[in-house]
Amino acid sequence: MNKRAFAKRTGYLSCLxxxxxPLNAHAGAELSAGVWWVxxxxxxxxxxxxxxxxxxxxxxxxxGNFADPALILYANDDGSHGPWRFSAEGRIGTGGFTDPxxxxxxxxxxxxxxxxxxxxxxxxLLTVGKxxxxxxxKTVNFWPGEGVLGGYGDQMDVGFKLSSSLNAFxxxxxxxxxxxxxxxxxxxxxxxxxxxxxxxxxxxxxGVVNGDWNFMEGHTVGVxxxxxxxxxxxxxxxxxxxxxxxxxxxxxxxxxxxNDFTARYxxxxxxxxxxxxxxxxxxxxxxxxxxxxxxxxKTQVHMAQLIYNQNRWSYYLDAxxxxxxTRGNNAxxxxxxxxxxxxxxxxxxxxxxxxxxxxxxxxxGDIYEADFRAVYASFDFYF
Numbered sequence: 001m002n003k004r005a006f007a008k009r010t011g012y013l014s015c016l017x018x019x020x021x022p023l024n025a026h027a028g029a030e031l032s033a034g035v036w037w038v039x040x041x042x043x044x045x046x047x048x049x050x051x052x053x054x055x056x057x058x059x060x061x062x063x064g065n066f067a068d069p070a071l072i073l074y075a076n077d078d079g080s081h082g083p084w085r086f087s088a089e090g091r092i093g094t095g096g097f098t099d100p101x102x103x104x105x106x107x108x109x110x111x112x113x114x115x116x117x118x119x120x121x122x123x124x125l126l127t128v129g130k131x132x133x134x135x136x137x138k139t140v141n142f143w144p145g146e147g148v149l150g151g152y153g154d155q156m157d158v159g160f161k162l163s164s165s166l167n168a169f170x171x172x173x174x175x176x177x178x179x180x181x182x183x184x185x186x187x188x189x190x191x192x193x194x195x196x197x198x199x200x201x202x203x204x205x206x207g208v209v210n211g212d213w214n215f216m217e218g219h220t221v222g223v224x225x226x227x228x229x230x231x232x233x234x235x236x237x238x239x240x241x242x243x244x245x246x247x248x249x250x251x252x253x254x255x256x257x258x259n260d261f262t263a264r265y266x267x268x269x270x271x272x273x274x275x276x277x278x279x280x281x282x283x284x285x286x287x288x289x290x291x292x293x294x295x296x297x298k299t300q301v302h303m304a305q306l307i308y309n310q311n312r313w314s315y316y317l318d319a320x321x322x323x324x325x326t327r328g329n330n331a332x333x334x335x336x337x338x339x340x341x342x343x344x345x346x347x348x349x350x351x352x353x354x355x356x357x358x359x360x361x362x363x364x365g366d367i368y369e370a371d372f373r374a375v376y377a378s379f380d381f382y383f
Contacts, residue, residue, distance in 0.1 A: 029086075030076045034348070036095055036380035037069040038143050044373035054372065064375075070095030085117035085125065096189070097142060102198045103187035104180055111181070112189050113156055124164040130180070133157050134172035134210035135224040136251040136266045139318045140307065142190045143376045144338040144353050148301050148322035150361025151194025152249060152268055157206065168215065174208040176228070184233055194361055198233060200282045200290050201274070204243055205229040218258050224251040230272065234281035244276030247365075264305040272297045272365045292364040298325035299367060312344045322359070324367045331369050334359020348381040 041064030047054040059065070070093035077086050089112040091098065098110035115129030133155035139146050146153035159176030179195055179202050180187050186195050186202040195203045206228025214220045230245025253266035272292075279291040303320040318338040324331055340353035353376045359369045 028078060028080055030074075030078045032074045032382060034072045034074070034380055034382035035069065036072070036348075036378065037066060038095070038376055038378040039066050040064055041375045042373070043375065044371055046370040046372065054374070068095035069093045072096075083119040085119055085127075086115065087117075088114040090114075091189070097192065098189055099187050099192050102185060102192065104182040104185040110187065110189055123166070124162070127161045127163075128159075130156055130158045131161055133176065133208055133226070134161065134163070134174060135208060135226060135249075136222075136253045136268065137255070137264055137305070138190075139338065140305065140316045141340065141342070141351055141353065141378070143351065143378045144318070144340070144355035144374075146190065147303065147318055147336040147338060147357070148320040148334060148359075148361060148367070149268070149303065150270075150299070150301070150322070150365060150367075151188075152251070152270065152301075154188075154190035156188050156190070157203075159206075161208075168213060170212045170214075172208070172210040174210075176203075176206045176208065178202065178204045183238070186233075193363060194365060196230070196233070196363055197290070199284075200234060200363070201230050201232055201245060201277065203228060203247060204231045206247075218256055220255045220257075222253050222255075224253070225249070230274065230277065232277040234278055242276075246273040247271070260309040262305070262307040264303075266301075266303045268301040268303070270297075270299050270301070270365060274364075290363070292326070292366055293328035294326050296326065297364055297366045299323065299361070299365060300325070314342045314344075316340055316342075322361065322367050326366050329366055331359065331367050334367050334369060336360075347383060348379070351376070351378040353378070 042054050042056045042059045045054045045056045048056055070091050073090045075088045091112055092109050094108050096108055096110050098108060100107050103110055111130060113130050115127040115131045117125050117127040119125050135152055135155060138153035157176035158178050158181060159174060161172060161174035163172045179185060184198045186197055188195065206226055208226040210224040212220055212222035227248040229243040230247055231243040232241055235241045249268060249270040251266055251268045256263045273296050274292055275295045282291040283289055299322055301320060301322045305318050307314060307316040321333055321335045323333045336357035338353055338355050340351055342349050342351045355374050357372050359367055361367055
């Protein structure tokens with residue numbers, strides 16, 4: 001690593017630690033940290049190649065590899081500030097699931113979340129900053145990825161959110177001004193790679209509503225809806241980066257809980273309209289076109305999740321299927337399965353998971369076919 005890069009990363013770490021440590025000994029913040037990494041063995045991949053991190057022939061020779069370490073720093077209020085709340089999570093390392101080419105830091109440092117909140121009462125909280133978008137549910141673990149959720153799983157965007165509940169009903173109303181910090185970042189960390197890029201487009205000005213009804217013990221149904229704009233980032237002049245595109249998605253979800261067993265299902269219908277955007281400029285340095293096959297991209301996703309907890313053990317399955325209604329996209333339905341088991345050994349968890357998929361979701365929200373199989377063993381420790 002060159003001195004400039006080392007100084008840059010060291011500076012990020014110093015700033016984050018300084019911001020996290022109280023200036024006096026009074027109560028006010030709960031600080032914690034953690035580390036994680038993963039062992040990966042690819043058994044089948046259409047992404048093989050001399051420079052690919054997912055080459056099956058390479059893993060057959062080397063026996064897989066340990067990769068993607070990260071240091072995670074957490075800061076939360078301890079309840080001593082009256083109605084005021086805060087929460088932050090910073091990640092450093094390739095295991096932070098951030099993309100230096102499309103994030104705000106330009107490095108493997110990112111803020112997964114950072115928000116300040118005001119609690120009106122025990123049931124109502126208003127947050128400002130980068131927080132979880134209330135939109136259905138996400139996969140159990142992010143090492144195999146979010147499957148075919150394609151950017152609608154662990155969404156962490158910057159804006160305002162009001163969350164409240166009344167008896168068996170809970171709801172959220174939110175406005176997210178942008179994906180991430182900065183003028184061009186399209187990186188929302190765990191779901192990155194599904195909302196454009198720093199040279200094509202990003203998601204902005206998004207309104208979200210979510211409601212859930214626990215209509216019977218152990219049974220909850222809900223609906224989420226989001227709608228917003230897409231900003232063209234291809235223009236070289238900043239003032240020409242218009243938000244002529246639109247996006248919208250609806251999520252219908254159901255959860256069943258009984259003792260140690262949980263079952264979930266959700267259906268997601270998405271649409272992105274790139275009409276009015278200058279798609280001709282969406283090319284990379286090699287001249288490859290990065291835009292969609294049609295101005296309107298439409299997909300549907302069915303997701304299911306099963307979880308069974310037994311003492312320190314948890315057994316689970318994430319599975320899904322996605323289809324396209326985009327004109328010009330002839331891809332068949334794509335599927336993914338991610339069975340796994342985790343063990344809580346004390347200060348952290350050990351995970352063993354297998355990912356099987358025959359397709360995925362691209363940066364424009366459309367699906368494509370590609371076989372991929374891999375075994376993951378991930379490790380984390382929190383202190």
